[in-house]
Amino acid sequence: MNEKEVPLIDLKDVWKIYQMGEIEFAALKGVDLYIRKGEFVVILGPSGSGKSTLMNQIGCLDTPTKGSVSLNGKNISHLEESELAQIRGRTIGFIFQQFNLIPTLNSLENVMLPLEFQEEDANVAEKRARELLKIVGLGDKMQHAPSQLSGGQRQRVAIARSLSVDPEILLADEPTGALDSKTGDYILEFLNELHEEQNKTIIIVTHDTELIKYAEKIIHIKDGMIENIELKEKRLT
Template identity: 65%
Template sequence: MKMHDVWKIYRMGEVEVPALRGVSVEIKKGDFVAIIGASGSGKSTMMNLIGCLDVPSRGSVYLKSQDISKLDESDLASLRGKTIGFIFQQYNLIPSMSAFENVVLPLEFLEYDDREAANRAREILISVGLGDKMHHRPAQLSGGQQQRVSIARSLAGDPEIILADEPTGALDSVAGIEVLNMLHRLWKEQGKTIIMVTHNLNLAKYAHTTIELKDGQITRISENDEVNKK
C-alpha cells in the first residue's frame, strides 16, 4: 500500500487540527512494519487510513492500486474485508458468541457457505492453539487466549495484510511475547504483510521496518535486517 502527500485534518468548531501532515510512504507486500510514536503522533489516524476505515482530507492512499478516496462506502468495505484482517488491543470479540462463532462471523460477510466457514474456523482456531477452547465464550478465556481468537478472526478470510493495533497492550509480558511470536510466524511462514501500530518502542525489534511518527509527520524509516534471524 502507498500513501502520497496525505493530510488528515479534523475540525473542532472553527479550528482545524491536522493529525497527519503530508505523509508519503510505501509499505511493501510481505513486510513486517511497526508504526511507532508517542500519544498524539498520528499513529491511530494513519492506522485508520491504512485500514480503509477513513479517507484522507488531502492526498492519496492506495490499496491494491486503488485510491481509497475514490471508492464509495460499499466498495471500500468490500476492499477492506477481502484485503485486511484487524487485531485490536481490547480484542473486540462479541461476548455472547463462542470463539468459534466469533471467527465464523466475518466469513458470513465474505459469503462463505456454512460448511466452508465452519471448516475454516476450526482449522484456524486449531492453528493458533485453541482447538480445545473453540466453544468457550470470551469471558471463559484468558487475555492471551482472547487475543489468539482475535488473531484467528483476522486470518479467517485469508487477508494479505494483518493490521494490529497495540496487539499486546492489554496482555501480560508472557502472553504479549507469545502474540508477537505468532505475528512473526505469520510474516515469515505465510508471507503476510504485518502492520503493527504501537507506542512501545521495544516492540519494534520484532519488525523488519520501523516508521516513526511525530506531530503527524514521519521522522524516521529504518530497517532491521537482524530480525530475519529470529
Template identity: 70%
Template sequence: MEESKGTYPVTHPVQSASLMHLSGVWKIYQMGDTEFAALKNIDLEIQTGEFVVILGPSGSGKSTIMNLLGCLDMPNKGIVQLNGKDISKMQESELAQIRGQLIGFIFQQFNLIPILNVIENVMLPLEFQEENADYSWKKAEELLEIVNLSDKKYNLPSQLSGGQRQRVAIARSLAVDPMVILADEPTGNLDSTTGTYILDFLSELHKKESKTIIMITHDPELAEYADRVVHILDGTIERIEIRNNK
C-alpha cells in the same frame, strides 16, 4: 525523511510489490472553530510481505495512519492506494468490501462479540462474505487449531483469558486469508509472557507465510520484530529505520 526501499473481486487481485501507498496525505479534524492536523503531508510506501512497525507516542498520528491504511477513514488531501487502487475515491460499499476481503484487523481491546462463542467469532468474517456454512466452520476449526484453542471453541469470550481472546482475534483476522494484517497495540492488554507469544506468532506468520503485517504501537521494544520502523511524531514521519530481520 529517509526513503523506504524500494471495485475488488472475491478472489485476491494479483499483488504488486508496492502494496500500500500514502502520497501527500493530510488528515484534518475540525475542533470547534479551529482545525487540527492529525497527519501532515505523509508519504509512506509498504511493500508486499513486509513487517512494518509504526511507532509513536500517544497523539502522534499513528492510529490515524492505521485507519487510513485499513480503509476505515479517508484523507482530506492526498492519495491512499491499496494494490494500485486509489481507495480515497471509493464509496463506503467498496471500502467495506475491501475491509472484508483483503484486510485482517487485530485490536488492543480484542473486539470479540460477547454473545458469540469462540468459533462463531472466528467464522464471522466468512459469514459476512456469505461463505458456505460448512466451509466457514471447517476453516474456523483449522484456525483455532493453529492458535491452540481448539478446546475452547464453544466458550464465550468472557470465559477466556486476555491472551486467549487475543489469539481468537488473530484467528478471526486470518479467516479470509487477507493480504495484510493490521495490528493495533496487539499486546497492550497482555502480560509480558503472553505478549511475547503473540508477537512471536505474528513474526512466524510473516516469515513462513510472507504475510504483510503492519503493527501500530507506542512500545519501542516491539520494533525488534520489524523489517522497517516508521517513527511518527506530531502528525509527521520523523524518520524510517531499516532493519535486517530477514
C-alpha cells in the same frame, strides 16, 4: 519488476484534517509512505502522534482530506464506505488491543463472522474457523464465550478471526497492550511465524519500543508527520 518491489500500500501527501468548531486540526500532515508486500512494519509513536489516524488510512477505515491512498495499485481515497468495507473484508485482518470479540458469540462463531460477512458457505466457514482455532492452540475452546477465556486466549481468537478470509495484510493496533509480557511475546512470535512462513504483510501500530525487534521497517511518527523511516534486520535474540 519483482512483486515485492511494487508497493502494496502507497500514501502520497496524505492529510487528515478535522474541523473542531471554527478550528481546524491536522492529525496527519503530508504523509508519504509505502509498504511492500511481505514486509513486517512497526509504526511507532507516542500518544497523540497521529499513529492511530495513520492506521485508519492504511486499514481503509477512513479516507484522507487531501492526498491519495492506494492499495494494490488502486486509489481508494474517494471510495464510499460500502466499497471500503468490501476491500477491508477481503484484504485486511484486524487485531485490536481490546480484542473486539462479540461477547454473545463463542470462539468458533467469532472466527466465522468475517466469512459470513463475505457470504461464504456456512459449512466452509465453520471448517475454516475450526482449523484456525486449532492452529492458534484453542481447539478445546471453540464453544467458550470470550468471558470464559483469558486475555491471551481472547487475543488468539482475535488472531484466528483476522486470518479467516486469508487476508494479504494483518494490521495490529497495540496487540500486546492488554497482555502480560510472556503472553505478549507468544502473540508476537506467532505473528512473526505468519510473516516468515506465509509471507503475510504485518503492520503493528504501537508506542512500545520493545516491538521493533520484530520489524524490517520502523516508521517513526510525531505530530502527524513521518519523522524517520528505518530499515533494519530483525534482532529476535
